[in-house]
Amino acid sequence: MAYGERLTAADVTALLGIMRGAAWPWVRARLTEDDLGDAGGLALIEQELRSGTDDRVVRAGLEHWLRHAAQRDPRAPRRIRALVEECGGGAGDRGPAGPHVPPDPSGPHDPSDPSGPQVPSDPSDPHDPPGPHDPAAGDPGPGASGPAGRGTGAPGPGPEPGSGPAVPGPRPRPVGPADPGPGGTAHDVRNTFSGGGAATVIQAGTIGALHYGPPPAPDPAVWLDAATADPLALGARHDGPYVERDADTELDRLLAGPAGRGGLVLVTGEPLSGKTTTAWAALRRVLPDRRVCVPPPGTDLRDLPERVAARGGRCVLWLDDLERHLGPHGLDAPLLARLTARGVPVLATMSDAAYDEHRFGAPGPARVLSRARTVELGAEWSLAETGRLVARDDGRLETALYWCEGRAVTAYLAVGPDLWEEWRRAERPTRHPRGHLLVRAAIDLARCGLHHPVPPELLRAAYRHHAPDDAGDLDDVLAWAARPRLGVAGLLVEEDGGWRAYGSLVADALADDGFPPVPDAVWDLALAHDHAAVAQAAGRHYRARAQAGDAAAMHRLARLTGSQDWLRKAADAGHPGAAGEWGRALADRGERRAAEPYLRAAAEAGDATAATRLGLVLLARAMDWLGEGAAGGDPEAAHRLGDLLFAEGDDARALDHYGHALEAGRHSVAGSIGALHRYRGEELLAELWLRRAADALDTARPVERAPDRIRTRNATERYLHECADHGLGAAATLLGVLCEQEHDRPGAVDWYTRGHELGDAYGAYRMARLLAEHEPEEAAAWMRKAADAGHPGAVRALDAGPDTVGG
Numbered sequence: 001m002a003y004g005e006r007l008t009a010a011d012v013t014a015l016l017g018i019m020r021g022a023a024w025p026w027v028r029a030r031l032t033e034d035d036l037g038d039a040g041g042l043a044l045i046e047q048e049l050r051s052g053t054d055d056r057v058v059r060a061g062l063e064h065w066l067r068h069a070a071q072r073d074p075r076a077p078r079r080i081r082a083l084v085e086e087c088g089g090g091a092g093d094r095g096p097a098g099p100h101v102p103p104d105p106s107g108p109h110d111p112s113d114p115s116g117p118q119v120p121s122d123p124s125d126p127h128d129p130p131g132p133h134d135p136a137a138g139d140p141g142p143g144a145s146g147p148a149g150r151g152t153g154a155p156g157p158g159p160e161p162g163s164g165p166a167v168p169g170p171r172p173r174p175v176g177p178a179d180p181g182p183g184g185t186a187h188d189v190r191n192t193f194s195g196g197g198a199a200t201v202i203q204a205g206t207i208g209a210l211h212y213g214p215p216p217a218p219d220p221a222v223w224l225d226a227a228t229a230d231p232l233a234l235g236a237r238h239d240g241p242y243v244e245r246d247a248d249t250e251l252d253r254l255l256a257g258p259a260g261r262g263g264l265v266l267v268t269g270e271p272l273s274g275k276t277t278t279a280w281a282a283l284r285r286v287l288p289d290r291r292v293c294v295p296p297p298g299t300d301l302r303d304l305p306e307r308v309a310a311r312g313g314r315c316v317l318w319l320d321d322l323e324r325h326l327g328p329h330g331l332d333a334p335l336l337a338r339l340t341a342r343g344v345p346v347l348a349t350m351s352d353a354a355y356d357e358h359r360f361g362a363p364g365p366a367r368v369l370s371r372a373r374t375v376e377l378g379a380e381w382s383l384a385e386t387g388r389l390v391a392r393d394d395g396r397l398e399t400a401l402y403w404c405e406g407r408a409v410t411a412y413l414a415v416g417p418d419l420w421e422e423w424r425r426a427e428r429p430t431r432h433p434r435g436h437l438l439v440r441a442a443i444d445l446a447r448c449g450l451h452h453p454v455p456p457e458l459l460r461a462a463y464r465h466h467a468p469d470d471a472g473d474l475d476d477v478l479a480w481a482a483r484p485r486l487g488v489a490g491l492l493v494e495e496d497g498g499w500r501a502y503g504s505l506v507a508d509a510l511a512d513d514g515f516p517p518v519p520d521a522v523w524d525l526a527l528a529h530d531h532a533a534v535a536q537a538a539g540r541h542y543r544a545r546a547q548a549g550d551a552a553a554m555h556r557l558a559r560l561t562g563s564q565d566w567l568r569k570a571a572d573a574g575h576p577g578a579a580g581e582w583g584r585a586l587a588d589r590g591e592r593r594a595a596e597p598y599l600r601a602a603a604e605a606g607d608a609t610a611a612t613r614l615g616l617v618l619l620a621r622a623m624d625w626l627g628e629g630a631a632g633g634d635p636e637a638a639h640r641l642g643d644l645l646f647a648e649g650d651d652a653r654a655l656d657h658y659g660h661a662l663e664a665g666r667h668s669v670a671g672s673i674g675a676l677h678r679y680r681g682e683e684l685l686a687e688l689w690l691r692r693a694a695d696a697l698d699t700a701r702p703v704e705r706a707p708d709r710i711r712t713r714n715a716t717e718r719y720l721h722e723c724a725d726h727g728l729g730a731a732a733t734l735l736g737v738l739c740e741q742e743h744d745r746p747g748a749v750d751w752y753t754r755g756h757e758l759g760d761a762y763g764a765y766r767m768a769r770l771l772a773e774h775e776p777e778e779a780a781a782w783m784r785k786a787a788d789a790g791h792p793g794a795v796r797a798l799d800a801g802p803d804t805v806g807g
Contacts, residue, residue, distance in 0.1 A: 011077070012063055014084045019049060019062075023087040030083055036076045037069035041296050044222040047233045053223060060218030064296055219307055221295040226316065227288040229280065234294060235320035235349075236276040237413075243389045245278050246382055248285075251375045255286040255345070259373050262340035266322065266369070267349045269377035272415060272488050275349040276320050278377055283316065283347060291315040297324035301331060305338045319348040323358055326365045333367040348372075415488045416504030423491055423505060435480045437466045439491045442501035443509050444518045448526035449537035451506075453498025458529055465521045517541075520556065527560075535560065551575040571598050576605035584613050592617045619644075630657060635664035639672065646676055667696040675701055713738075724751075729758030736766060745770070761789035768794070 018027055028046075032039050045061045069076040224233065247267075254265050267275045283292065293308065293315055295301060308315055317339060319325045326332070331346070339346060350358075355374075358365040381389070426436040441462035445454055460474060478499070481492040489502050509515045518541070526534045538560055545553030546566060554570035555578040557563065564585065570578030580602030586595035595617055602610030623644055629637025642657035654676060661669040674689030690701055717738065723731030736751030748770055755763025764786035771779040786794035 009063075011081060011084070012059060012066060015066070015080065016059060016062055018084055018087055019046070021087070027083050027087060031080070034079060036073060036079055037065055041065050041068070043230070043233045044294055044296070047224060047230060048222045051224070056218045057221075057223075060220050061222060061296070064220050064299075068296075068298075220299050221293050221304075221307075223311070223315075224292045224294060226283050226290045226292050229283070229292055231277055231280045234276060234280050234292075234318060236280060237272065237415075241392060242277060242281045243385065243392060245274065245377065245385055247278060247375050247377050248282065251278065251282045252286050254373050254375065255282055255347070260287060260345050262343045262345055264336060264346045264348065264368070264372040266355075266372040266374045267347075267377055268352055268355045268374055270379040271351055272486060273377050273379040275351075275377055279320075279347055279349055283318075287316055287345075289314070292318050294318045295325070297321070298330075299325075300329045301325070301335060302329060304335065305342055305344070308339075308342060308344055315344060317344055317346045319346060321354075322348040322350045323354040323365075326358060326368060328364070331368055332364055333371070336368055336371060352376075415486050416502075416508065419485060419489075419491055419502055419505055420508045422485065432477075432480055434467065434470065434472075434474075434477045435491070437470075438463050438474060438477050439481050439501060439505065441466055441522070442492055442499060443505055444522050445526055446501050446506040447509060447518050447537070448523055449534040450526055450530060451500070451533075453493075453495045453500045454529070455498055458525060459499050461525055462522050465519050465525075520552070523556075546570075549573070551578070554578065571601075574601075576602050576607060579605075580607045580610035580613075583610060587613060587617050592620060630660065633664065635661040635666035635669075638664065639666050639669045642669070643672055646672065651676060651680070668693065668698045670696060671698045671701050724754070724758075727758055729755045729760030729763060731755075732758055733760045733763040733766060736763065740766070740770060756785065759789075761786050761791035761794070764789060765791045765794050768797075 018024055028042065031037060031042065041061075042065060045058060045065060048058050048061060066080070069080070222233070224230075251265070251267065254260065259265050267279045269275045283290075291311070291313055293304070295304075295317075304317070319331065322331070325348075336346065355369065359369040360366065423436060423439050426432040426439075438459070442454075442459055444466075445459070445462055456478075463474065464470070478492065482490040482494055482499075484490050491502055491505065492499050493502055523534070523538055523541070527538060539557065542553045542557040542560060546557045546569075551570050551573035552575060554566050554573060555575045558565075558567035558570055558578065558581075564582075567578055567582050567585070571582035579598040583595040583598030583602060586592075586598065596614065599610045599614035599617060603614050623641065626637045626641040626644070630641050638657045638661035642654040642661065645651075645657065646654035655673070658669050658673050658676075662673075670689050671693035674686045674693060677683075677689060678686035693699075693701065717735065720731045720735045720738075724735060732751050733755030736748045736755060739745075739747035739751060749767070752763045752767040752770065756767065757763075764782050768779045768782035768786060771782065783794050783797055787798050
């Protein structure tokens with residue numbers, strides 16, 4: 001028999017052999033990964049194989065599964081056969097050692113193989129050599145008495161020599177076990193011959209009955225014990241610990257009542273609401289001593305009552321997703337009545353949508369459903385149910401309860417593994433790598449502590465850190481990620497205008513020790529978005545890294561917590577940014593000598609702020625040492641110290657040190673004295689001192705003012721205009737000051753505005769002062785702009801209070 005003209009009975013035999021061997025877990029994983037066939041149906045077949053069910057039943061179930069796989073996917077036969085051959089099996093191969101499976105008549109059989117049952121040869125086949133009991137060899141063998149259809153099994157005389165071959169026909173098919181009994185002899189041998197008459201039969205032990213004609217059709221259903229049945233084998237999507245549902249009481253009452261002794265009990269609900277698991281739990285509680293008949297979808301159920309009777313004992317018919325079992329050859333009203341008469345209850349599940357469609361649809365299914373006793377199961381859990389879940393003290397369930405926010409716990413448990421697997425495999429170039437990274441960005445934001453939906457722009461910014469070279473539009477990627485899977489949820493969930501990763505993805509990522517860490521740039525984004533929500537998680541993250549010796553993590557932890565200890569450790573570990581910050585902190589405390597090496601390390605790494613601060617620290621030390629030199633009578637020290645004091649605006653002390661230097665014979669100090677007098681506007685004194693400096697060969701400063709000096713207002717305005725035209729904001733602000741001095745208010749407003757726009761904080765400050773008297777609110781706004789730009793006068797004015805803005 002061929003399946004889809006591709007798979008043969010020999011393939012069934014080979015695959016059955018693999019299922020009994022050590023290679024089966026690997027083959028099963030490949031079948032599942034390539035989506036070859038129904039995984040639930042395969043699990044049922046495995047359960048039957050493990051429970052010691054008759055080989056014919058197991059083989060029939062496997063034949064049905066293979067036929068269905070070939071119909072679903074044309075590539076399935078080739079792929080399944082390749083997997084079998086990869087494990088050392090093949091068409092006609094028995095596979096690893098195990099209970100013997102009789103070969104199908106359509107498959108090849110090696111007569112020399114002692115592991116199989118001995119069957120008579122067909123004399124009409126020229127390729128078969130004559131055996132010791134072959135009439136063609138001249139040795140008559142035992143025959144079979146009785147009518148043409150059946151024999152009694154007693155050996156009788158065979159045909160006379162020379163009487164000719166037996167009636168030609170297909171090879172006989174042995175059915176049933178042929179295991180050796182005690183002492184190595186075969187026992188309980190049953191032989192069935194398909195069509196025609198019997199030729200030579202090799203008898204092993206005592207043959208009780210010899211049947212001619214086609215064998216009875218094998219039972220395609222799987223039979224399980226209710227007390228030990230695996231929920232996955234019955235169609236459940238997860239096998240976690242069961243938590244009692246509110247509907248259990250009503251379901252137990254129905255199964256314990258008349259419906260449990262014959263009738264249809266139906267559990268309905270939304271997809272993934274836990275219908276199958278709830279029905280399985282009730283089956284174990286109320287009917288643990290029953291055998292459970294689990295037929296594959298599409299099975300012809302018309303002779304089911306007879307099959308049940310043949311098996312004996314009490315049983316339950318299990319029909320998960322009942323809509324797949326309705327129809328003229330499935331469960332209809334007459335069959336339900338026959339099962340009820342035999343005391344066989346039917347326990348089934350059905351989605352709400354499927355129930356509504358069939359209950360109020362075609363007459364046949366509607367008649368069946370009208371006789372059902374239904375129990376409705378809610379997708380969202382009640383407070384009582386969530387309380388029972390918490391009481392179980394199970395980490396997996398508590399995680400599910402947290403991430404699904406107390407709703408649809410069963411959907412979360414069922415869909416979570418599928419979402420994780422789809423997201424993981426989407427990383428491949430042939431799948432959806434951009435979608436994988438977008439979902440990764442959402443997962444990372446949640447790992448940072450942003451468990452609520454985040455704005456789309458934040459999600460896109462986080463994505464850019466994972467895919468810096470991707471500047472494309474993300475609308476199609478969002479659509480892919482948000483598409484609902486299994487009718488429940490997508491990888492990304494849109495809520496209140498924002499996006500978040502589905503909770504199970506975040507939970508799985510948090511539980512995965514090998515999951516890549518969140519990039520520091522994403523932590524920065526999350527902290528900037530909601531510092532309060534992220535700070536605790538960021539602290540844990542960076543503390544763990546810091547304790548492992550990560551200098552960058554030490555620096556970030558110091559910034560996050562304000563810890564000076566972690567800042568020092570980061571600086572000592574060689575982090576340039578931390579070195580600059582720690583050096584400035586030391587300098588602020590007056591520990592300039594201790595600050596120098598840290599500031600120097602940061603400055604050499606390119607930190608301009610650290611370089612400036614290092615210069616100021618060194619300048620302060622220089623003034624200290626120059627003071628020591630001046631106090632000791634060194635004229636150059638007194639001169640240089642005077643220059644530094646002059647530069648800082650301390651004219652009096654500068655002149656004092658200049659005088660000491662002059663008295664000690666430092667002639668070049670005359671130029672510095674002349675520059676100071678010229679700065680004061682004391683031109684005659686300046687020229688005298690500068691002439692003295694020139695006579696001492698110090699020509700760094702001219703004795704007379706240069707003829708191109710800016711002396712008039714017009715020249716000043718022209719000069720400032722040129723500077724402003726070249727983008728100097730300070731020049732524009734000074735032009736505003738000139739306008740204000742001449743009471744040109746509109747001109748001042750224009751120039752102050754332009755100065756601020758060119759980046760001069762003084763422009764905003766002058767605008768605030770100008771508007772303070774008549775437009776105080778506008779003035780306050782300008783003062784805030786100046787303070788934000790760092791103008792010291794504006795900062796002090798705002799710190800002193802709003803009344804000082806216009807003061």
